[in-house]
Amino acid sequence: MAKVVGIGKQRFDKIIENDCFYIDKTMFIKEWWENQDDVTLITRPRRFGKTLNMDMLKCFFSVEYKDRGELFEGLDIWKEKKYREIQGTYPVIFMSFAGIKSHTFRDAKNDMVAIINETYKSHAYLLESDILSEAEKNFFKKLDEYSKDINANKNISSETIYRAINNLSCFLNRYYKKNVIILLDEYDTPMQEAYVNGYWDEIVAFTRSFFNYTFKTNPYLERAIMTGITRVSKESIFSDLNNLLVVTTTSEQYEIDFGFTEEEVFLALDKYELSEKKQSVKEWYDGFTFGNKNDIYNPWSILNFIKVRKFGSYWADSSSNGLVNKLVKTGSPNLKKTMEILIEGGVIEKRIDEQIVYNQLEKRENAVWSLLLASGYLRVVKIRYEGDFRKRYYTLKLTNKEVEQMFEIMIEEWFDNGSNMTGDFIEAMLAGDLYAMNSYMNDIALDTFSSFDVAGKEESRIRPEDLASCYDCKGVANGLSLNDSSNLYAMTRKSSRFYHGFVLGLMVDKREDYIIKSNKESGFGRYDVMMIPRDTENSNLPGLILEFKVINHSMEKSLEETVKSALQQIEEKKYDTELLKAGVKKENIRHYGFAFEGKKVLIGTDE
Known part of the structure; x- marks a missing residue:
């Protein structure tokens, strides 16, 4: 009878104890141990068994599991006599940063203190021993007090946090007379959150010092493994670690230790009477390559498919x-x-x-x-x-x-906010209904734009003429080059890219009626967006020229003045030239100036 497929189980001992479905990855233990690397960083996509493998290492090496060899009976590693002898013989420090998803640096630091405190509490038995001084015992207690009251964390110095795991390694070394193994799972989650929420520099400086004390200047360290999704640049947080081996998805080491091979997947499908689904499973969930090993499958999707027996975006939807x-x-x-x-x-x-x-x-x-x-x-x-x-x-x-x-x-x-605002906006533009255009666009801006999308200097101005792209007849942007010498790009990159790309995205539904172009030369300059009707004789399909500008408060007092500047540019640069050559009549050409200030939009015309 096939074993029960447990979804979301990340504790190795619970999977084995409950006789759940498990694909044997225990030879990872031997491969890692025999490589003799001091500190190893292994990067793999999310949901690829990183946490389960780290827990497996803990269960194998930790003295906490010294009498739990039965967890590995019948698995590949237990066939190795040498490894049966070292099971359960090392002090292990296990931490995960997966839960550090804070919006501020202060909260991220508090979360890290909480994780360190939980790690200390897992070794609270040290308090009953005689190997700690009174000051060291008091630190255990103070750390717990600080974690219970986040407002008290201001009393913990950064230096104390940097040294915390180094100190715990020392305590464990004294107690067991043996160096420690340190396992840190999802090390880069705080990095990603810091980038998204705007405290990158603070988290980098903090993490660099923490890693230095934990992994480099730690004389009580036997071995260490870190896992994560990305390899954050050495210059950012690993500049002090010259004892670090990095294993990425293109590295040949540990190719099949994370994720399922095609052979493992197909054997599982046979076992669960799903053999006829192999080709479809391959199309849906195959495609990952680690090192030179192709046809690696995501475990999360495979486990969910076997349990539910339906195809779906299990991995993609898990975050x-x-x-x-x-x-x-x-x-x-x-x-x-x-x-x-x-x-x-x-x-x-x-x-x-x-x-x-x-x-x-x-x-x-x-x-x-x-x-x-x-x-x-x-x-x-x-x-x-x-x-x-x-x-x-x-x-x-x-x-x-x-x-x-x-x-x-x-x-x-x-472009789907539960309404037809985007379609209504395009129809209003073709009809020349300026009031409706402004109403729809401002509603779209409020519903769709975020502060992240439109971030940029207030005085910046969209200058698509500094960019070069073209929408072909399918409405697809097809090229972007930057004027590297322009300091303007540094100021406006977020807002210019977003506004330009967003408005172009609204246009693509009109591909059948229009050739949509962007930043092409016409007259004496580059227009922002041009819509050329495929049927130039159809008066219901006007030729359109759109010019975008972000308000420049050093030159303009209002959005109205910015609109006027945009329309003036269309006229002075003679952007009508290309439309006229295409056969569009002068009276059927319409100009629109778009002025932006954050989420505020004003659209005007010269008619």
Whole structure:
């Protein structure tokens, strides 16, 4: 009889004790131990068994489980006599940062104190021994007091927190006469939250010092493993760790220790009488590649499919995907165009830097693709090497059907707020109903724009002429270049990309009636958006020119003046030229100036 499939179980001992479905990954213990690396960082996408494997290591090595060898009986590691002898013989410190999802640095620091306190409490038996001084015993108690009253945390110095795990390692070494194994799961969750919520610099400085004391200047450390989704750049938090081995998704070590191989998945499908579903399961959930090993499946989706026996986006739906959503939504027109290529099943070629620098995600588009690859949303099709320095170019595509569906739904939701406001806006624009246009656009802005989307200097001005992109006949953005010498880009990158991309996104439903272009030359400059009717004789399809500007308070007193400036630019630069050449009559050309100030929008026309 097939074993019960338990969803969400991350404790190794509970899975074994309850005889739940488990794919044997215990040889990871031997591989890691024999590699003899002081500190190992292993990055894998979420829901790939990182936490379960870390708990497995704890159950195997920790003195807490010294009489629990039966947990491993029948598993591969128990066939190794040498390893049977070291099971349950090391003091182990186990922590997880998965729950540190704070909106402020102060809260993140408090959460870390709470985690350290729980770690200390798991070794409270030390208080009953004679190996601690009174001052050391008092620290146990004070840490607990601080954690119960977050307002008291201001009394804990950062230096004390930095040294806390180092000190605990010392206490355990005294008690057991043996160095400790430290396991830190989801080390990078605070990094991601800090980037999204705006306290990156503070968390980096804090974490760097904490890691230095915990992993480098810790004389009581035997071995350590950290897991996470991304490899945060060495310069950010690992600058002091010269004893760190980093294993990413492209590394050849531990290729099959996280995730399920195709052989393991197909055997499980046979066992649960789902053999006829193998090909569909492959289309939905295959596609991950670790090192040189292809056809790795996400365990979360496989377990859910076996239990529910229905296809669905289990892995993609198991998180809010908030960071990915924001990066794509607020990205350049070129990034959006590239995403459409991927969603339609195409491939792209990009340089990848596996060291993720979070504070460069908005500046360097390749950093976004690096993050998407590390997070499991993209897979490597092939690698091309170029030049004497062997630069690597990765051919990438969306991982599988589950990921494709996630992005399709994500993009649909951007323009679906439970109403038909976006369609109403376009119809009002074609009809020349300025009042309705302003009403709809401001409603859309309030419902859709966030402070993250429109962040930027107040004095910044959208200058799409500094950007170069074009919407082809399908309405797809197809190219973006930046004037690297322009300081303006640094000020306006968020607002210009967002407003430009957002309005263009509203237009795509009119692809059958219009050729939609952006930032093409016409007359004496570059217009922002032009809609050229495919039937130039149809008076119900006017030719449209749209110019966007963000208010510049040093030059303009109101949105009305900004609108006037936009319309004046259309006239002075003679943007009508391309429409006239296309056969649109002068009287059927309409100009619109868009002025933005945060979530406020004003649209005007020169008619």
